[in-house]
Amino acid sequence: MSTTFTHQQFRQVLGQYPTGVVVITAVVPGQPPAALTIGSFTSVSLEPPLVAFYPDKSSSSWPRIQQQGKFCVNVLSAEQEHLCRQFAQKSSDKFSGIDWRPSPNGSPILKGAVAWMDCEVAEVRELGDHHLVVGRVLALDSQASDLPLLFFRGGYGRFIHSSLVAADTRLVEFLPAVEVIRTVLESTATECKAECLLAARLHDEFVVLASAGNLPTVGDARPTRVGRRLPYIAPLGVALAAWGPPDDIPRWIARDSTTGHPELEQWSELLALVRDRGYVIGRGDIPYAALEQAIEDRDGAVCSDIVLEALSEVRETMLTQPQLSDEHAECDVRSLTVPVFLPGNHTLQIGLYGLSATMSHRDLLTNIRRLRSASQRCTEMLGGAAPATPLHDDLEVPR
Ligand SMILES: Cc1cc2nc3c(=O)[nH]c(=O)nc-3n(C[C@H](O)[C@H](O)[C@H](O)COP(=O)(O)O)c2cc1C
Known part of the structure; x- marks a missing residue:
């Protein structure tokens, strides 16, 4: 038959x-x-x-x-x-x-x-x-x-008894994508000697989908747990916001603002710069350490006050992006983030965390290039396409 x-x-x-x-x-x-x-x-x-x-x-x-x-x-x-x-x-x-x-x-x-x-x-x-x-x-x-x-x-996964944890079935839809690009995340983490995270936006949440290269920690950075859920609010998910629907940006900047969005212009400028450069830099160790602590201390709620407070400290460090043309400038770069484009106008983001504060200017540029290349490979592997405007390559990176 x-x-x-x-x-x-x-x-x-x-x-x-x-x-x-x-x-x-x-x-x-x-x-x-x-x-x-x-x-x-x-x-x-x-x-x-x-x-x-x-x-x-x-x-x-x-x-x-x-x-x-x-x-x-x-x-x-x-x-x-x-x-x-x-x-x-x-x-x-x-x-x-x-x-x-x-x-x-x-x-x-x-x-x-x-x-x-x-x-x-x-x-x-x-x-x-x-x-x-x-x-x-x-x-x-x-x-x-x-x-x-x-x-x-x-x-791949592991058994979780349903009486212990309500598994988040919304994450299951991302499993095949994670599987396809896992090797890229792993090689990028190894090359850059940092933790490489894949994250997505799920409604009002910013969710860590995969983590590679849980290397020995640098400074106060600690390996991040897969499945970690945080509020989707600036400065989390800058790459997701930069290439996401423009109408979502005011709520991403200030979720429950009654006083308007005083920082809208600044953030809009940052997102335009990120779209132009193709990556975003996070600087300074102290705000990140405080955010990690707040996440550990929170009472279970995704959007708890202590996490929002810690995030507001990190916001400042994100708004001023360093000029990379000056090779003697103090950068203190701790995170680098790029987008991955999926079919159907969906975006994921890949971030490098736990980068060494003493990284040389040359190593920083090399890491940015590696991460952008990872972004391109993942986009291709997932059948997506970068937006029509080509990224402006401003990096003079020794190969
Ligand atoms: C999760 C997983 C399950 C697999 N299950 C089977 C299976 O049931 N039968 C099979 O022939 N191959 C299975 N494979 C593929 C084989 O492992 C693979 O084809 C084999 O190792 C090829 O090498 P060989 O030529 O040395 O046998 C599986 C692979 C993976 C990753």
Whole structure:
């Protein structure tokens, strides 16, 4: 019977079903061990103890594992997304840099795995473009205190019990985008030696969607939590405001103002400058440290008074953007922010935080260029396009 859906629809619909992530491993005599990441793992039977998974017929690792007649199933922890990616790549030595010990049967147990099952191959069948592999479990153990890694709609996450936290389902729509550009965030954080955050506006809130490079802290800067919600109010989200609807700007400057918007002109000028330059600079350590403290101390409300007060201190440092033409000027740059353009006139922003106050003028310009290049790559990867007016490149940066 012919089907009424495309491959893409099949994948999209099946992607609504979350899975755990395991790595199937085996030792291959005379060669590096074989392994592959698997989401299609399931338990099958208690008596006899059977488990199963479905390797693709195109897998080069599965035939090498099958030849050994035995394997180990490693359930990855929520901290092991990097292992999930490493073992999902085609490579002749996926174990490079991986810490493991042998199971009773000799197969690799990955350090930090939440659970492992030592199996012998009980049955292999062809099913469509995959094999069905049934394993008989010979030995097993778990580290129940760790949370497993979860895979859902192309993104990774962890289990949160619904009675403990009301998960914010509005953030789920951003997961695929985060997944697509995660590598850019990670490489930018590494290159610039700072924390790289992806943030979005959700109605009246400014939300941190992803964080990369939780490096050792510099000064008072502390790594930021993903999912952190703050009021969408100046100076948070300057890049979002600069390329967002102009009508939203007065409310972004002063949410409940009864006295008009005395700073409207100043902020409008700043946003025009940001649109022209393509980035915005945050300066000075003290206001940021105070903001972090206020966020920690707040009573749970997104828009609490102490956070608003701390934000008003940071506003000043944002309104005067340094002139970068003077290489001897004191900059004291602590954050750099750029936009990412999504299809349909939506904007995200990428920010670098925890930059060193003693950064040289040359390093500052290099970091700005790196961040702008990250902005361009992310926009392309997400299928968006920068606004028609080209960014004014005012940087004389040594390459
Ligand atoms: C989260 C996740 C789940 C995956 N699940 C499966 C799966 O169930 N079956 C499969 O054949 N491949 C799965 N893959 C892809 C394989 O890991 C990948 O194709 C394989 O490692 C390719 O290398 P190989 O040629 O060495 O086998 C998954 C990848 C990821 C990231």
